[in-house]
Amino acid sequence: MARIGIIGSAGRMGQALVDAIIAAGHEHAGGIDQGGDPVALAQACDVLVDFSAPAALEFNLDAAIHAGIPIVVGTTGLAERHHWLVDAAAVSVPVLQTGNTSLGVTLLAHLVREAAVRLGEDWDIEIVETHHRMKVDAPSGTALLLGEAAAAGRGGRLDEVSVRGRDGVTGARKAGTIGFAALRGGTVAGDHTVHFLADNERLSFSHLAENRAIFARGAVRAAAWLLGKEPGRYQMPEVLGL
Numbered sequence: 001m002a003r004i005g006i007i008g009s010a011g012r013m014g015q016a017l018v019d020a021i022i023a024a025g026h027e028h029a030g031g032i033d034q035g036g037d038p039v040a041l042a043q044a045c046d047v048l049v050d051f052s053a054p055a056a057l058e059f060n061l062d063a064a065i066h067a068g069i070p071i072v073v074g075t076t077g078l079a080e081r082h083h084w085l086v087d088a089a090a091v092s093v094p095v096l097q098t099g100n101t102s103l104g105v106t107l108l109a110h111l112v113r114e115a116a117v118r119l120g121e122d123w124d125i126e127i128v129e130t131h132h133r134m135k136v137d138a139p140s141g142t143a144l145l146l147g148e149a150a151a152a153g154r155g156g157r158l159d160e161v162s163v164r165g166r167d168g169v170t171g172a173r174k175a176g177t178i179g180f181a182a183l184r185g186g187t188v189a190g191d192h193t194v195h196f197l198a199d200n201e202r203l204s205f206s207h208l209a210e211n212r213a214i215f216a217r218g219a220v221r222a223a224a225w226l227l228g229k230e231p232g233r234y235q236m237p238e239v240l241g242l
């Protein structure tokens with residue numbers, strides 16, 4: 001049984017996390033939202049779970065370090081400097097940062113990487129994601145995670161091949177690029193499709209999230225898994241044994 005503290009507790013994910021913590025037999029040790037004190041929360045917990053906003057990340061990591069406890073970071077919309085902060089925190093405490101904590105997307109990323117290894121660069125890769133009207137960042141953290149998996153399968157880095165949205169006279173598609181498109185509307189919990197498109201054939205991999213319970217369940221599993229681990233940066237495939 002772990003005492004789990006939630007950062008972003010009144011949010012959509014925060015509410016789903018409370019149910020998942022109780023369902024998994026852990027203790028909900030409290031939560032904060034904007035203006036709350038992550039240091040005080042961390043001192044009352046065994047592990048922190050952060051689904052809030054990029055602006056809060058530095059304070060939340062510092063709170064975990066100060067209390068000497070692990071932290072799961074599910075917040076998306078992170079910039080490069082946020083990843084440096086995560087790397088720095090992982091020197092002191094166990095940290096798991098991911099754009100998607102679900103079992104299905106974790107396996108999907110593995111399959112996408114495998115497909116990218118096996119299909120040559122004459123197969124174009126395009127990633128389409130759909131989310132609810134309240135989502136504030138694009139492309140989604142999951143779309144980027146899947147793009148990174150595809151780029152890694154081709155032995156490259158996503159930031160070197162990524163194309164974010166197209167508008168106007170864009171010119172023909174450049175070989176080897178990975179394109180992103182984002183749709184926003186309604187209450188969609190999160191749909192992602194990775195398309196591999198070649199001459200006269202297409203292969204598509206999709207994951208459809210029907211609700212947030214799948215993310216919350218994975219995050220709680222990750223939080224419990226991090227307890228007792230050495231400081232370091234961990235990934236969902238390790239948690240789920242994939």
Ligand SMILES: NC(=O)C1=CN([C@@H]2O[C@H](COP(=O)(O)OP(=O)(O)OC[C@H]3O[C@@H](n4cnc5c(N)ncnc54)[C@H](OP(=O)(O)O)[C@@H]3O)[C@@H](O)[C@H]2O)C=CC1
Binds near residue numbers: 100
């Ligand atoms: N990795 C994954 O599997 C998933 C990641 N996400 C990501 O999680 C994040 C939250 O999503 P969602 O719950 O839908 O968003 P919401 O907007 O519903 O909730 C965000 C919560 O974070 C709080 N918050 C904002 N700023 C701070 C701060 N500085 N310190 C503490 N709390 C703060 C907000 O409080 P207030 O209202 O007071 O501002 C709010 O309660 C997003 O980045 C989203 O993309 C979502 C689902 C799955």
Ligand SMILES: O=C(O)C1=N[C@H](C(=O)O)C[C@H](O)C1
Binds near residue numbers: 076077135191
């Ligand atoms: O904001 C959301 O809702 C979600 N965010 C994550 C993302 O950016 O990929 C995960 C999930 O798709 C829901």
